[in-house]
Amino acid sequence: MGTVNLLDCTLRDGGYINNWKFGFLAIKSIITYLIESQVDYIEIGFLRNCIYDRNSTLFNNVEEIKAILPKYRANTNFTAMALHNQYDLKKLEPNDGAAIEVIRVTFHDYDVDEGLKFCKEVIKKGYQCFCNPINIMGYSDINILKLVQKINDIKPYAFSIVDTFGSMTKNDLQRIYLLIENNLDKSIVIGLHLHENLSLAYSMAQDFMAMCSNNRNCVIDGSLLGMGRTPGNLCIELMINYLNKYYNKTKYNINPVLEAIDEHIIRIKKLESWGYSDAYALSANYNLHRNYAEYLLQKGDLRTKNINHILSQIEDIKKTAFDEEYVADLYYKYKKIVLGIDTKEKISPV
Incomplete structure (x- = not known):
């Protein structure tokens, strides 16, 4: 198996719970805890056409993101997500290496070409680009293969399997992964984003890791305490423990993550709960x-x-x-x- 990295999306996907209003100090604190935990990627929030509020994780440009990033970042990379039709790329500055290195781009099955055009522009501006097609379960096998060919043509950094509606089972994952693995350019990382509708996320993440080939690097998304719109996301703390225990990824430190949960996330969950329904x-x-x-x-x-x-x-x-x-x-x-x-x-x- 190639390298497996973890991406925390609490400040982005978790923001659907609290309208992204974590609070300025809480945002900085969560980022610091996640850096201390040595997760590989922290998704700061959304790039979106909006009125910027420093207490929120919605941003108009990278300059606004810089204000919340600490000087000490260890080996953590920072990402932001953009839905191609909700963000004006003219606002996006060329990558100067001082803030985020990665932009994840989402698009629907009915606007793939527009989404990939957006991805090309992100790459031109010097960012690593993750292509995250919404609801991969809605694609037929033929359409997945057609999409993969288009992905190969633009060569983004990563391509993600996104189970938007939480409907994926192990058989679905295996079918989709093999289609992608056997046809995607070997230099492109495969990502995985799961939801907890069927209470399968932790199990599916383990299945995914078992499927990953020796020459393919992978990235798995998770959030603190699974924070996200009901029923929630994969718990990143579970993946940290799992990787440390079974994959010799002893670099991850669980204690800062537990501190972040205790200090910030439990309070939010008491106000707006998530979980199986x-x-x-x-x-x-x-x-x-x-x-x-x-x-x-x-x-x-x-x-x-x-x-x-x-x-x-x-x-x-x-x-x-x-x-x-x-x-x-x-x-x-x-x-x-x-x-x-x-x-x-x-x-x-x-």
């Missing part, structure tokens, strides 16, 4: 955008089996991008036709 497991079962389950949960008048029935009706063409009007129509029709009750009535939880 039947409804989000069902959304993963149908490989749906998580907002469909969230919409139905927020109605507050459906039992889990009712949610399952409605989610099962969502057409393939509607699965990837959340359509509130569409699911609202399904919801009201279900209550009227199947349950035979007025939409204003509550369904008994008994």
Whole structure:
């Protein structure tokens, strides 16, 4: 197996929990703890068209990121993520080596070419680029191969398997990994980003490591205490212990990570919890955008089996991008036709 590195995405993906408002001092503290833990990458937040607030991890440019980075950085690399249609690349300064080295770019299956064009510009500006296609589970095998060929043409630093809807199982991972491993340029790192809809993230990360070939370097994402939109992400503290114990990666120091969790993350989780939920497991079962389950949960008048029935009706063409009007129509029709009750009535939880 090649080198396996860890990327902490707490300040970016975890930000969906608290609207990225960690607080300036907390942001700096979390970064310091993660550097002390010797994780390989720290994702600082999103590059986004926004009004900058130093208490938030949303940034307009790299200059704003510099203000939160410490002078001592050990061997840790810093990254930021950009969704290609939510960030104006004119704002991105050429890489001067003083802040972030890596930019991770996300795009959907319906705008791959636009996303890869964005990636090319990131590379031209001197950054290592991770290509993170949203919802790899939504791609057919043929379309994965077509995407890999396009990735080979631009030669980014890394290409990530992103299980956006948390629907991936070991069989899915093995199929997708082998397609990528056998066709992706050997110089390109393979990344893995998992969600906990099916409570499989820790197990899947171990499976991924077992699959990795001897000549392929890999990067695995995780966050402190799995912080992220319900149900959450892979816990980076579990991966630190696992790598230290079974892969002789004794360089990782678990104690600063535990300090960061105790000092910052537990407090956030008490205010806005995350973790396993039947409804989000069902959304993963149908490989749906998580907002469909969230919409139905927020109605507050459906039992889990009712949610399952409605989610099962969502057409393939509607699965990837959340359509509130569409699911609202399904919801009201279900209550009227199947349950035979007025939409204003509550369904008994008994």
